[in-house]
Amino acid sequence: xxxxxxxxxxxxxxxxxxxxxxxxxxxxxxxxxxxxxxxxxxxxxxxxxxxxxxxxxxxxxxxxxxxxxxxxxxxxxxxxxxxxxxxxxxxxxxxxxxxxxxxxxxxxxxxxxxxxxxxxxxxxxxxxxxxxxxxxxxxxxxxxxxxxxxxxxxxxxxxxxxxxxxxxxxxxxxxxxxxxxxxxxxxxxxxxxxxxxxxxxxxxxxxxxxxxxxxxxxxxxxxxxxxxxxxxxxxxxxxxxxxxxxxxxxxxxxxxxxxxxxxxxxxxx
Numbered sequence: 001x002x003x004x005x006x007x008x009x010x011x012x013x014x015x016x017x018x019x020x021x022x023x024x025x026x027x028x029x030x031x032x033x034x035x036x037x038x039x040x041x042x043x044x045x046x047x048x049x050x051x052x053x054x055x056x057x058x059x060x061x062x063x064x065x066x067x068x069x070x071x072x073x074x075x076x077x078x079x080x081x082x083x084x085x086x087x088x089x090x091x092x093x094x095x096x097x098x099x100x101x102x103x104x105x106x107x108x109x110x111x112x113x114x115x116x117x118x119x120x121x122x123x124x125x126x127x128x129x130x131x132x133x134x135x136x137x138x139x140x141x142x143x144x145x146x147x148x149x150x151x152x153x154x155x156x157x158x159x160x161x162x163x164x165x166x167x168x169x170x171x172x173x174x175x176x177x178x179x180x181x182x183x184x185x186x187x188x189x190x191x192x193x194x195x196x197x198x199x200x201x202x203x204x205x206x207x208x209x210x211x212x213x214x215x216x217x218x219x220x221x222x223x224x225x226x227x228x229x230x231x232x233x234x235x236x237x238x239x240x241x242x243x244x245x246x247x248x249x250x251x252x253x254x255x256x257x258x259x260x261x262x263x264x265x266x267x268x269x
Contacts, residue, residue, distance in 0.1 A: 032091040033057040034082055035128070039101045039115075042123030049115045051101030053124050054080050056091040061136055065094030065268040068173050069140055070152045072099045073117055073159035085257045093264040098124065102162070117162055118170075122146050148172050152267060157251065158182050164214055167194070176266050177214060178254045184210045191215035195266055197238040197259075202250035211237060229258060232265045 034056055039049040058066050070090055074080050080099040087097045103115035114120075122144050128137040141147050148170035155163030160180025167175040168185075177196040184206075196211045200222075203210075212218055221235040222228075223242060232238075240253060248256050 032059060032088065035132070036082070037124060037127060039120060042120065042127045049101055049103060049120070051079050053101055053120070054082055054087065054097075054099040055124070055128065056087045056097040056099075057132075057135060058091045058094045058096060060094060061096075063094040066096050068150045068152055069096045069098055070154060070267045071121060072097070073102060073153070073155040073162050074099065075157040075159050084255060085260065086255055086263050089260040089263045090267040093268040095267040097267070100124070117166060118146070121151075146170075152176060154178065154266075155180060156254070174266075177211065177216065179207075179251050181210055181214065184213050187213045188215040190217050192217065192236065195236045195238075197254055197262065197266070198240070199244070199250040199253045200239050200241045201244070202253075223262075226258065229261050232261055233269075238262060 034054065037053040037055065039051060039053060042053070060066060072080075072086075080101070087099060090097050098121070100117055100120055102117035102120050114123075122141055125137055125141040125146060126144065128135065129142070139147070140150055149172070151170075151172050152174040153163045153166050153172045154176035155161065156178045157180045160177040161182055163175060164177065164181050164185055166172065168188075173193065175191075175194045177194070179198045179202050194214060194216045196214070196216045198207055208218075208220075217236040219235065220237045220239055221232070223238060223240040225242075240259075242253075242258070244250065244253060245256065
């Protein structure tokens with residue numbers, strides 16, 4: 001991938017590109033906007049960071065959900081996919097979404113701190129503020145800092161371990177743990193700003209206890225039908241008992257399009 005920033009107009013939940021290239025964004029959009037940014041554009045570390053940052057911007061930047069950023073940390077070793085319906089669903093509900101490339105390794109063995117999730121996010125916000133000034137990214141941080149009170153931090157599998165560590169360090173607006181963390185944290189008090197989702201077949205003997213230790217309320221909403229998915233109005237802990245379908249397993253089932261209502265609840269409620 002070349003250095004720099006690509007911008008595409010995208011439509012519906014499938015994030016299908018309808019116009020890409022270097023042309024400037026129209027002042028009034030009828031679809032969410034996908035921006036792809038190379039990590040070394042925002043933080044030029046000695047060892048290039050693999051992957052890419054995805055930024056999905058909603059149409060209405062003045063709406064309440066757009067006043068926060070939903071920042072997702074993928075499972076280590078995976079590359080975020082622009083066509084994933086999760087991001088389009090959230091953006092269509094009004095959220096700004098960032099899917100971040102990062103290196104979660106501890107600062108040993110040649111680790112470059114410029115590859116950390118915190119540093120990459122700060123650099124990305126500054127980059128977006130410079131390249132898309134009309135979109136108001138400068139209100140989310142400046143001079144290499146992040147206004148964490150306006151960040152919803154999310155992570156999948158070991159990305160949830162990193163998300164939880166960030167939430168323990170910074171005063172984030174919300175924490176969303178998806179099929180993770182993979183290891184039990186030190187026990188913390190229940191925090192109403194912490195949410196979790198996973199499949200009932202994913203580590204059923206340990207995952208509930210890990211979520212409790214992470215401060216997620218023990219009251220569980222069990223999803224057994226499509227009707228359950230469409231009636232989510234409250235709750236912090238969600239467990240799906242829906243049958244797995246082709247292409248999904250218990251660890252990645254959260255990416256299934258059928259959970260659109262849940263994603264929109266987690267980002268925009």
